[in-house]
Amino acid sequence: MKISRRVLAAASALLMLGSGAAFAQAPAPADSLKVTLCGTSGPLPVRDRAKPCVAIQAGGSLYLVDIGSEASENLQLWRMPIATTRAVFITHLHSDHIGDLGEFNMQSWVAGRPAPLQVVGPPGVEHLAAGLNEAYGPDHGFRHAHHEHGAVKLPIAAGLLQARVIPMPAKPDAQGVQSHVAWRQDGLTVTAIAVNHKPVAPAYAYRFDYKGRSVVVSGDTIKWLPLATASKGADVLIHEAQNNGMTRQLSDGLAMIGQDRMSSILGDTVSYHTTPVEAAEIAKLAGVKQLVLTHLTQAGLPFFTPEAFTKGIDAVGFPNWRLAKDGMTIDLPVGGDEIRFGQN
Ligand SMILES: [Zn+2]
Ligand SMILES: [Zn+2]
Known part of the structure; x- marks a missing residue:
C-alpha cells in the first residue's frame, strides 16, 4: 500500500501533539532525576x-506534584511519557493545585497507562479521587465502549484514581520536622514534609531522593524553618514565592477603583505565602545548590518585572536562584553533581 505524504504529515503532526503519547515517546534519557515545570503560576490567570x-521522572516512571489547570495540556504538548505516570502527589487541596487531575487522569489512561493513578496526599484526597471517579464515570464508559476493540485495550479499572492518604505523624521529630516517607519505588523515595499554609491544613512539601540526587517541592507555605531542615543537602529546592509588596499594591489599587471584593480577597493572601527573599533565606539555610522560584501568581500583572519581584534577594547572599518558567527542565544525572537546565 502506498502512503501519501499528506497522510504521513498528518500522522506525525498528531504524534507531535502527543495524542499518541503511548507510542510516540522520546527516547529514554541516561539515568537521572529529571524535573519539568509543567505549571508555574498561582490561582490567577497568567498567559503562558x-x-x-x-x-519528576525517575526509574522509568513519571510522577507529578500537583496538577493545576492547563498543566495536562503542557505535558502532552511536550510529549512527556504520561502513560508511565504512577502517582500524583498533592501538596494541599486548594483548587489551583488540583484543577487538571480529572483531565490528566483521562489523558494518561487513553495514552495507555496500565494501572490506576495513585493520588497521594493529605486527608481529603480520598474524596477528591472518589468524586472525580464518579464525575468521569460516563466519559470513561463512552471511551471504553467506543475504543476498546482489536488490540486496543482501555480497561475501566486502569482509568480510576486511587487515593492514598499519607499518615503524617501528629508531632514533629527531634529536629522539629513532621515528615513521612510516602513512596518507595525503583530507587526513588518520596518524603512528605508538613509545611505551614494556615488556615489551609494540612499542607505538604515533597522531597524526591533518587540514587544520590534530590529535589524538594515546597507546595504553598509561609517561610517555614522545618522545611529548610528537611531540605538539607538537596540539589534543588523549588519554592513558592509571592511578593507581598506587589500584592498590597494591587489590593490597594483595586480598592481605589471600587473593586472591594477582589481587593479584600487578594489582601488575605499575604498571610500564607513566602516572599522571594524569604525563599532565598530558606535555600541558604538548607544549603541546597539551586533555588527555583515558582507559583508566580503575580507574573500576569502589568507592573510585574523579575527585578521588582525579587527586589532585595541579592542581600540574602544566595546567588543560585532562578524564576521558574513553564517548560523549564532541570536534569540531575546520577553519579555526579551536575545540574542541567533546559527548556521544552
Ligand atoms: Zn497555590
Ligand atoms: Zn494554596
Whole structure:
C-alpha cells in the first residue's frame, strides 16, 4: 500500500501533539532525576503559565506534584511519557493545585497507562479521587465502549484514581520536622514534609531522593524553618514565592477603583505565602545548590518585572536562584553533581 505524504504529515503532526503519547515517546534519557515545570503560576490567570505542576521522572516512571489547570495540556504538548505516570502527589487541596487531575487522569489512561493513578496526599484526597471517579464515570464508559476493540485495550479499572492518604505523624521529630516517607519505588523515595499554609491544613512539601540526587517541592507555605531542615543537602529546592509588596499594591489599587471584593480577597493572601527573599533565606539555610522560584501568581500583572519581584534577594547572599518558567527542565544525572537546565 502506498502512503501519501499528506497522510504521513498528518500522522506525525498528531504524534507531535502527543495524542499518541503511548507510542510516540522520546527516547529514554541516561539515568537521572529529571524535573519539568509543567505549571508555574498561582490561582490567577497568567498567559503562558499553567497553574501549579511539577513533573519528576525517575526509574522509568513519571510522577507529578500537583496538577493545576492547563498543566495536562503542557505535558502532552511536550510529549512527556504520561502513560508511565504512577502517582500524583498533592501538596494541599486548594483548587489551583488540583484543577487538571480529572483531565490528566483521562489523558494518561487513553495514552495507555496500565494501572490506576495513585493520588497521594493529605486527608481529603480520598474524596477528591472518589468524586472525580464518579464525575468521569460516563466519559470513561463512552471511551471504553467506543475504543476498546482489536488490540486496543482501555480497561475501566486502569482509568480510576486511587487515593492514598499519607499518615503524617501528629508531632514533629527531634529536629522539629513532621515528615513521612510516602513512596518507595525503583530507587526513588518520596518524603512528605508538613509545611505551614494556615488556615489551609494540612499542607505538604515533597522531597524526591533518587540514587544520590534530590529535589524538594515546597507546595504553598509561609517561610517555614522545618522545611529548610528537611531540605538539607538537596540539589534543588523549588519554592513558592509571592511578593507581598506587589500584592498590597494591587489590593490597594483595586480598592481605589471600587473593586472591594477582589481587593479584600487578594489582601488575605499575604498571610500564607513566602516572599522571594524569604525563599532565598530558606535555600541558604538548607544549603541546597539551586533555588527555583515558582507559583508566580503575580507574573500576569502589568507592573510585574523579575527585578521588582525579587527586589532585595541579592542581600540574602544566595546567588543560585532562578524564576521558574513553564517548560523549564532541570536534569540531575546520577553519579555526579551536575545540574542541567533546559527548556521544552
Ligand atoms: Zn497555590
Ligand atoms: Zn494554596
